[in-house]
Amino acid sequence: MLAIACIKQVPDTTQVQIDPVTNTLVREGIPFIVNPYDTHALEESLRLKDRHGFRAVALSMGPPNAEAALRKALSMGADDAILCSDRCFGGADTLATSNVLAAAIARIAEEAGDEVGIVLCGKQTIDGDTAQVGPGIASRLGFRQLTLVDKILTLDMEKRTIRVSRKLEGRHEIVEAPLPVMITVVRELNRPRYPTVPMRLAAVNASVKVWNNEVLKLDVNSVGLKGSPTWVSRIFSPERDKGEIIGYGVNDPEGTAALLIDRLLSKDLLAV
Amino acid sequence: MTIFTPLFLIALGIFIWQCGKKLSLIRLGRPENRFDNPALRLREMLLYAFGQKRVVARPFGINHFVIFWAFIVLLAANGAFILEGLIPGFRLANVLPPSLYHPLVFAFDIVSFLALGAIVLSFARRLLFKPPYLDSAYVNARSFEAFLILSFIALLMLASFGLNGVKISLGIEPADFMPVSTVAAALLEKSGSDLETWGAFFWWLHAGVLLAFICFLPMSKHMHILTAIPNCFFQNLGSISTQPREEFAVGNRYGVEKVTDLTWKDLLDSFTCTECGRCQDACPANATGKSLNPRQVVHSLKVNLLANAPALKAGEPPRVPLIGAEGEGTNTEETIWACTTCGACLQACPVMIEHLPKLVGMRRHLVEMESKFPEELLNLFENMEQRSNPWGIAPGERTKWTAQMDVKPFEAGKTEYLLYVGCAGSFDSRSKQVTVNLAAILDAAGVSWGILGKDEKCCGDSLRRLGNEYIFDRMAKENVALFRERGVTKVITMCPHCFTTLRNDYRQYGIELEVIHHSELIKELLATGRLKLNRQVGELGKIIFHDSCYLGRHNDVYDAPRQVVATVTGAAPAEFDRAREGSFCCGAGGGRMWMEELTGIRINLNRVTEALEKRPDTICVACPYCMTMFEDGLKDKQAGQTRVRDIAEVVAEGMRPQA
Ligand SMILES: Cc1cc2nc3c(=O)[nH]c(=O)nc-3n(C[C@H](O)[C@H](O)[C@H](O)COP(=O)(O)OP(=O)(O)OC[C@H]3O[C@@H](n4cnc5c(N)ncnc54)[C@H](O)[C@@H]3O)c2cc1C
Ligand code: SF4
Numbered sequence: 001m002l003a004i005a006c007i008k009q010v011p012d013t014t015q016v017q018i019d020p021v022t023n024t025l026v027r028e029g030i031p032f033i034v035n036p037y038d039t040h041a042l043e044e045s046l047r048l049k050d051r052h053g054f055r056a057v058a059l060s061m062g063p064p065n066a067e068a069a070l071r072k073a074l075s076m077g078a079d080d081a082i083l084c085s086d087r088c089f090g091g092a093d094t095l096a097t098s099n100v101l102a103a104a105i106a107r108i109a110e111e112a113g114d115e116v117g118i119v120l121c122g123k124q125t126i127d128g129d130t131a132q133v134g135p136g137i138a139s140r141l142g143f144r145q146l147t148l149v150d151k152i153l154t155l156d157m158e159k160r161t162i163r164v165s166r167k168l169e170g171r172h173e174i175v176e177a178p179l180p181v182m183i184t185v186v187r188e189l190n191r192p193r194y195p196t197v198p199m200r201l202a203a204v205n206a207s208v209k210v211w212n213n214e215v216l217k218l219d220v221n222s223v224g225l226k227g228s229p230t231w232v233s234r235i236f237s238p239e240r241d242k243g244e245i246i247g248y249g250v251n252d253p254e255g256t257a258a259l260l261i262d263r264l265l266s267k268d269l270l271a272v
Numbered sequence: 273m274t275i276f277t278p279l280f281l282i283a284l285g286i287f288i289w290q291c292g293k294k295l296s297l298i299r300l301g302r303p304e305n306r307f308d309n310p311a312l313r314l315r316e317m318l319l320y321a322f323g324q325k326r327v328v329a330r331p332f333g334i335n336h337f338v339i340f341w342a343f344i345v346l347l348a349a350n351g352a353f354i355l356e357g358l359i360p361g362f363r364l365a366n367v368l369p370p371s372l373y374h375p376l377v378f379a380f381d382i383v384s385f386l387a388l389g390a391i392v393l394s395f396a397r398r399l400l401f402k403p404p405y406l407d408s409a410y411v412n413a414r415s416f417e418a419f420l421i422l423s424f425i426a427l428l429m430l431a432s433f434g435l436n437g438v439k440i441s442l443g444i445e446p447a448d449f450m451p452v453s454t455v456a457a458a459l460l461e462k463s464g465s466d467l468e469t470w471g472a473f474f475w476w477l478h479a480g481v482l483l484a485f486i487c488f489l490p491m492s493k494h495m496h497i498l499t500a501i502p503n504c505f506f507q508n509l510g511s512i513s514t515q516p517r518e519e520f521a522v523g524n525r526y527g528v529e530k531v532t533d534l535t536w537k538d539l540l541d542s543f544t545c546t547e548c549g550r551c552q553d554a555c556p557a558n559a560t561g562k563s564l565n566p567r568q569v570v571h572s573l574k575v576n577l578l579a580n581a582p583a584l585k586a587g588e589p590p591r592v593p594l595i596g597a598e599g600e601g602t603n604t605e606e607t608i609w610a611c612t613t614c615g616a617c618l619q620a621c622p623v624m625i626e627h628l629p630k631l632v633g634m635r636r637h638l639v640e641m642e643s644k645f646p647e648e649l650l651n652l653f654e655n656m657e658q659r660s661n662p663w664g665i666a667p668g669e670r671t672k673w674t675a676q677m678d679v680k681p682f683e684a685g686k687t688e689y690l691l692y693v694g695c696a697g698s699f700d701s702r703s704k705q706v707t708v709n710l711a712a713i714l715d716a717a718g719v720s721w722g723i724l725g726k727d728e729k730c731c732g733d734s735l736r737r738l739g740n741e742y743i744f745d746r747m748a749k750e751n752v753a754l755f756r757e758r759g760v761t762k763v764i765t766m767c768p769h770c771f772t773t774l775r776n777d778y779r780q781y782g783i784e785l786e787v788i789h790h791s792e793l794i795k796e797l798l799a800t801g802r803l804k805l806n807r808q809v810g811e812l813g814k815i816i817f818h819d820s821c822y823l824g825r826h827n828d829v830y831d832a833p834r835q836v837v838a839t840v841t842g843a844a845p846a847e848f849d850r851a852r853e854g855s856f857c858c859g860a861g862g863g864r865m866w867m868e869e870l871t872g873i874r875i876n877l878n879r880v881t882e883a884l885e886k887r888p889d890t891i892c893v894a895c896p897y898c899m900t901m902f903e904d905g906l907k908d909k910q911a912g913q914t915r916v917r918d919i920a921e922v923v924a925e926g927m928r929p930q931a
């Protein structure tokens with residue numbers, strides 16, 4: 001049975017800045033990382049491999065350099081890594097993205113001659129933040145969807161059912177569903193493993209399969225920019241008053257404290 | 273006396289067989305070149321082995337010094353004794369002219385007496401006033417072995433006095449040159465018994481004990497008599513915290529999993545340990561109730577090697593694990609992670625044993641091969657890898673401290689020094705104040721300096737000490753490439769960890785930087801008059817200076833910060849009881865800064881308590897980690913009236929205009 005983890009390579013958003021003139025993300029020189037939630041999805045797929053004998057496959061859609069994210073997956077122990085990359089996939093919104101990923105998942109099952117048991121996605125990405133791709137994949141594949149999972153309680157391979165805990169605001173929900181399922185995961189689910197050096201080195205030389213649209217054979221109008229009904233009209237960072245350093249710190253603690261109190265009083269943030 | 277010959281040959285055979293066995297075990301270690309720079313090695317060997325430099329540094333060391341030199345001198349006497357036994361009629365007096373013979377026997381006589389006195393003291397030390405560090409979990413100071421060896425030596429001395437006494441009485445030896453033996457002669461004569469019988473008794477007592485000693489020596493901890501001298505010769509001549517690089521290639525293994533992953537020098541170390549317990553006494557982890565005891569680590573290697581010898585020689589997997597559950601030949605993971613890499617153990621060891629590489633080697637195995645490490649390190653590792661700083665703060669914020677001053681980028685040719693700010697100096701709010709002060713000092717003194725700004729990366733110190741050599745290697749390569757590209761040659765650091773890493777570790781990457789710690793530079797600037805103070809600082813009260821391990825023990829910078837304090841305040845700083853080479857770690861080194869400390873009392877509290885005993889108003893440090901550890905410790909002790917200042921902040925006080 002296959003456990004497929006969808007991982008997205010994202011810019012390290014703490015380091016992303018928005019170009020105030022063009023209103024676009026300044027991506028130059030920004031390091032890419034694996035979307036943090038996706039490392040937990042990946043880890044869970046590896047645990048399914050270790051505990052239940054799943055075959056763990058890592059899947060991503062992105063530009064050729066997204067291969068780095070898949071190498072990381074391989075270094076952690078994924079059995080296979082597939083990158084869907086084609087010029088015509090570019091500019092995709094969540095709909096187009098899930099079209100490609102769903103097709104790829106079907107294709108993985110076909111090639112492996114095996115069935116997909118669980119698709120794992122992150123709760124959301126840190127760059128797009130929509131949390132739509134996972135559910136999008138599930139509906140395209142006709143899988144049950146269990147979002148915001150913070151614990152897999154039981155996995156009965158004979159009855160082919162899974163019981164999970166969902167982390168919702170202020171409460172937890174225990175749900176059970178028959179396989180196959182798509183789950184999206186939160187960070188509390190697990191602690192991703194740290195790759196050993198031999199695994200890292202093996203991953204450097206391992207092959208990441210790259211599938212373009214000649215492999216997936218999707219209608220070009222359902223992928224990429226053409227298949228994306230969402231348009232980003234503007235990106236901007238909201239104006240915010242920058243903090244400032246007042247006083248002379250340790251050289252004048254009392255004076256600094258007095259300044260701070262004055263300032264807080266003047267902003268009505270402190271009542272006397 | 274012909275029966276002596278076969279007995280001697282048997283003893284010699286056992287001795288050679290046992291030594292050969294140990295040697296073959298040492299040869300199971302990995303290769304390592306410790307033959308470079310023989311002249312320096314010879315000098316160090318003379319100093320540490322024959323000069324007993326470290327031995328005598330502690331009370332009772334002089335006792336050992338006497339025993340050691342008595343041993344060397346009496347080697348000749350015992351050589352002559354053996355020849356007497358082997359060659360009927362042989363006498364040293366017959367082959368040496370009296371002008372040589374007389375001083376020689378005089379020396380033998382006196383030295384034997386001194387040695388006997390030293391042995392009596394050693395007995396007393398173990399029996400009557402035993403220091404606690406003489407015992408460890410698996411070695412008892414009052415063991416049968418310890419007393420057996422002491423008894424052997426004492427008996428040898430007594431027997432030789434008896435024998436010489438008989439010879440003096442019989443007119444064979446010159447009474448004038450053997451004052452102690454003459455007393456023995458008088459006693460024997462008084463006893464009225466047959467001198468010939470006494471002579472035979474003492475001869476055979478001496479012979480028996482000597483032969484037993486020869487057999488027993490290579491099987492006991494007194495093996496150090498044989499190994500200590502070469503161990504001092506083969507000592508590490510480089511920086512004590514700098515471990516060898518690893519070669520990363522498919523199929524390689526990393527770090528130390530089993531005892532034969534260590535080098536032959538590590539294994540020689542294990543047979544050299546004298547179980548003196550000095551490292552144990554100096555170790556901050558041991559002192560605060562952690563499971564780590566550096567002496568036990570060394571001991572574990574020996575026990576492990578001996579236990580696994582048959583298996584290892586047969587190429588089979590070892591039976592006793594080197595890393596695993598508590599046991600005499602095994603180190604627990606908790607033990608391995610407890611080390612602060614402070615180097616106190618190396619500093620204390622009289623026979624130059626290197627504990628650190630063994631611990632770091634085992635850490636490397638755990639991190640690189642097994643991915644096993646305390647949970648809290650995962651964040652550190654990821655942060656380092658992704659954002660090149662321990663906190664995972666966006667690299668873009670590295671220059672935030674420059675917001676209120678004009679700081680220039682480093683440009684080769686235009687700026688003399690690179691100020692390598694370091695992660696703490698860039699991101700930690702307390703350390704940023706130090707950075708700002710240092711920058712002001714540099715400007716005031718007209719130093720030409722610049723920074724790498726957002727391009728600066730972490731030096732990788734914590735990673736290396738924690739055994740994450742793979743990521744350290746990557747970071748070191750990146751940094752070295754960046755320094756080369758920018759033409760950096762002279763670097764100022766305010767963190768002893770950056771200091772040691774850039775100065776010592778990066779040398780392994782082929783870059784020789786002139787790295788100067790800010791305390792040294794400020795000392796220079798003050799001494800040459802480039803930095804002028806506006807006033808003498810009095811308001812910091814009584815200042816006590818804490819030696820950071822990575823500045824002091826690891827790099828021998830002790831005087832510069834003290835001189836700076838003296839210049840600025842007009843008085844030398846107060847000293848801890850454990851200061852300079854004997855300084856006690858703050859608890860943050862070796863990556864411990866980023867780890868929980870749950871067992872025993874915290875190391876920083878131990879050090880803060882020690883500081884408070886001296887009633888200082890200000891604790892002066894020269895390291896951002898020490899700063900954090902002291903400030904945390906003072907908070908825990910609710911000793912808010914005592915403050916912590918970096919050396920740069922002390923100087924900055926002196927630059928403030930006269931009130
Ligand atoms: C407002 C907005 C702005 C956008 N801006 C840009 C832009 O500036 N530049 C640009 O190139 N694109 C942009 N996109 C497109 C978008 O970022 C993604 O390409 C895609 O729509 C995924 O959406 P998401 O990041 O919100 O993923 P989410 O739906 O939040 O992701 C949930 C999970 O789905 C999986 N997943 C998502 N994407 C992938 C993938 N590609 N491969 C594998 N698994 C995946 C992961 O497991 C992830 O954790 C934007 C989209 C929106 C809605
Ligand atoms: S380096 Fe320091 S902490 Fe580590 S074993 Fe030696 S003395 Fe103990």
Ligand code: SF4
Nearest residue numbers: 545546548549551621
């Ligand atoms: S390692 Fe050195 S200091 Fe420690 S007990 Fe052995 S000889 Fe003494």
